[in-house]
Amino acid sequence: MKKLLLTRKFPQATIDAAKARYDVTLRDVATGMTTVEANAALKGYDAILTTLGDDFSAPAFDGALRCGVLANFGVGYNHIDAGAAKAAGVALSNTPDVVTDATADIGMTLILSTCRRAGEGERLVRADKWDGWAPTQMLGTHVTGKTVGIIGMGRIGQAVARRCHFGFEMPVVYFNRSEKTVDFPAQQVDSLATLMSQADIVVVTVPGGGANTHMIDATLLAQMKPRGVFINIARGDVVDEAALIAALQAGQIGGAGLDVFAQEPRVPDAFRAMENVVLLPHLGTAALEVREAMGQMALDNIIAWDEGRPLPQAV
Numbered sequence: 001m002k003k004l005l006l007t008r009k010f011p012q013a014t015i016d017a018a019k020a021r022y023d024v025t026l027r028d029v030a031t032g033m034t035t036v037e038a039n040a041a042l043k044g045y046d047a048i049l050t051t052l053g054d055d056f057s058a059p060a061f062d063g064a065l066r067c068g069v070l071a072n073f074g075v076g077y078n079h080i081d082a083g084a085a086k087a088a089g090v091a092l093s094n095t096p097d098v099v100t101d102a103t104a105d106i107g108m109t110l111i112l113s114t115c116r117r118a119g120e121g122e123r124l125v126r127a128d129k130w131d132g133w134a135p136t137q138m139l140g141t142h143v144t145g146k147t148v149g150i151i152g153m154g155r156i157g158q159a160v161a162r163r164c165h166f167g168f169e170m171p172v173v174y175f176n177r178s179e180k181t182v183d184f185p186a187q188q189v190d191s192l193a194t195l196m197s198q199a200d201i202v203v204v205t206v207p208g209g210g211a212n213t214h215m216i217d218a219t220l221l222a223q224m225k226p227r228g229v230f231i232n233i234a235r236g237d238v239v240d241e242a243a244l245i246a247a248l249q250a251g252q253i254g255g256a257g258l259d260v261f262a263q264e265p266r267v268p269d270a271f272r273a274m275e276n277v278v279l280l281p282h283l284g285t286a287a288l289e290v291r292e293a294m295g296q297m298a299l300d301n302i303i304a305w306d307e308g309r310p311l312p313q314a315v
Contacts, residue, residue, distance in 0.1 A: 226253070
């Protein structure tokens with residue numbers, strides 16, 4: 001029986017399904033694996049079900065490795081050096097598709113919460129500081145009809161755009177590095193600067209790491225409208241956090257909604273200090289049925305490797 005490491009406490013359905021087929025070791029801790037731990041795991045296990053926070057950077061693949069497959073629990077895998085994995089002969093998979101709608105829903109949550117000042121309003125009520133309804137109290141931004149700009153028109157970007165177009169009658173513009181045709185009204189623009197200047201609400205959905213690191217910088221943030229809202233449901237490293245903080249503190253943009261951060265779980269104090277910033281603890285896929293589907297998809301890729309078949313979600 002092959003040895004399988006679960007690097008975190010995954011949903012019970014995932015653990016049970018794994019134990020039914022493999023000799024499972026459960027790493028029941030909240031923190032991710034260090035590079036040294038990742039290297040030891042690659043040398044000690046046949047397969048690893050890994051996730052965000054586990055440091056499988058290039059040094060983790062040094063030496064003679066026993067592991068044949070890394071099945072990532074999540075669509076994003078910027079915590080894994082895919083090139084180093086390939087060079088070491090370790091197959092790699094992720095979990096696309098099953099996360100699309102849940103992540104898009106969180107995008108809409110952040111759009112509505114930021115524009116309508118929902119977080120600020122709830123804090124007001126909880127602090128017992130609400131004096132009652134007033135005609136000019138907590139005026140936010142009306143969402144219906146606003147132009148949304150989607151950065152990265154993949155599965156999640158399109159799911160957000162559909163919700164905006166069909167649900168809120170929002171004109172959609174999008175930037176994608178390659179030509180992308182979609183089956184609903186939307187306009188592809190040729191530069192990020194154009195998108196940032198046209199959109200009332202900017203939503204980032206690109207993968208993290210690599211060339212996308214700090215793709216949203218001070219220069220691009222300066223192109224946004226003064227009341228523009230910036231939403232990030234991608235990865236924290238996609239935006240220069242210092243530049244975003246500066247733009248918000250200067251009143252250069254209207255607000256931000258963030259589900260991801262560059263140094264998770266550390267969140268800059270400056271974000272917490274601003275009322276016009278909505279902060280979520282990486283809730284993108286946090287629904288039980290979604291997480292169970294992610295776990296089963298990851299296991300299906302491990303089983304495919306074990307049986308000598310191509311990985312269904314190979315990356």
